Amino acid sequence: MTEQPMVRFENVSKRYGALTVLDGLNLDIARGEKVSIIGPSGSGKTTVLRMLMTLETINDGVIWVEGEPLTHMKKNGTLVPADLAHIRKIRAKIGMVFQSFNLFPHMTAMQNCIEAPITVLGMKRTDAEARAAELLDMVGLSQKKDHYPSQLSGGQQQRVAIARACAMRPKIMLFDEVTSALDPELVGEVLEVIRKLGREHDLTMLMVTHQMGFAKEFSDRVCFFHAGKICEQGPPNELFGAPKNERTRQFLHAVLEAG
Numbered sequence: 118m119t120e121q122p123m124v125r126f127e128n129v130s131k132r133y134g135a136l137t138v139l140d141g142l143n144l145d146i147a148r149g150e151k152v153s154i155i156g157p158s159g160s161g162k163t164t165v166l167r168m169l170m171t172l173e174t175i176n177d178g179v180i181w182v183e184g185e186p187l188t189h190m191k192k193n194g195t196l197v198p199a200d201l202a203h204i205r206k207i208r209a210k211i212g213m214v215f216q217s218f219n220l221f222p223h224m225t226a227m228q229n230c231i232e233a234p235i236t237v238l239g240m241k242r243t244d245a246e247a248r249a250a251e252l253l254d255m256v257g258l259s260q261k262k263d264h265y266p267s268q269l270s271g272g273q274q275q276r277v278a279i280a281r282a283c284a285m286r287p288k289i290m291l292f293d294e295v296t297s298a299l300d301p302e303l304v305g306e307v308l309e310v311i312r313k314l315g316r317e318h319d320l321t322m323l324m325v326t327h328q329m330g331f332a333k334e335f336s337d338r339v340c341f342f343h344a345g346k347i348c349e350q351g352p353p354n355e356l357f358g359a360p361k362n363e364r365t366r367q368f369l370h371a372v373l374e375a376g
């Protein structure tokens with residue numbers, strides 16, 4: 118028997134008015150799998166993450182997390198739209214890191230990392246602080262725990278954002294172009310933290326990225342999106358080394374040309 122996927126998009130569609138952003142998406146992600154999503158601007162990549170984070174509603178289909186519906190709940194043997202309590206319970210398994218860091222500016226790095234564990238998970242302050250200290254150490258920022266975001270570089274802020282997401286003990290981590298807003302010399306330190314997370318923690322990771330080198334080296338699977346559909350997917354060596362689809366070839370040619 119094959120293991121139940123950690124995440125399943127089952128025939129999921131998303132529309133904004135007349136614009137179909139995702140068109141009957143089917144995608145299973147295994148426990149512990151690292152999946153990169155690449156593709157041209159507007160192809161629906163970020164929308165996939167935002168739907169999984171329930172920041173966007175869906176128009177059709179069902180999203181499942183560890184075999185439980187996220188967008189729906191079971192009632193009398195059928196699926197009905199989920200209520201907020203149900204969504205919150207399932208969404209607690211998911212953490213997300215955004216392109217724009219989104220740290221609370223009036224809180225130090227430490228305070229950013231303990232706020233939600235205390236208020237949402239009900240953790241004791243001492244336990245939350247101990248956990249946050251471990252995570253800030255993991256991202257190499259023990260020395261900066263009392264700094265405010267404005268006192269940190271973009272790369273350091275993003276590393277705090279990763280520590281903060283981990284503080285909620287998610288099983289699934291979503292990364293949305295997390296290096297796109299960074300100066301080039303700060304990209305490496307953030308990617309290194311993601312590598313470390315992947316190595317040392319049993320996390321399922323789904324990332325939208327424009328860093329083709331990183332996607333190739335880090336992912337178990339790469340999905341190339343085009344016009345709201347997965348146009349091609351496969352292990353990075355195959356997708357980057359010998360893309361089968363003409364659109365994938367054109368896209369990779371264009372981005373690799375651009376450097």
Ligand SMILES: Nc1ncnc2c1ncn2[C@@H]1O[C@H](COP(=O)(O)OP(=O)(O)OP(=O)(O)O)[C@@H](O)[C@H]1O
Pocket residue numbers: 133138156157158159160161162163164165
């Ligand atoms: N709230 C919204 N209202 C209307 N249209 C939207 C909204 N959010 C996204 N879109 C549109 O949906 C499409 C897909 O957006 P999405 O952000 O998922 O693309 P993407 O592949 O991540 O692009 P990029 O690489 O530029 O970030 C785009 O055409 C975008 O303009």
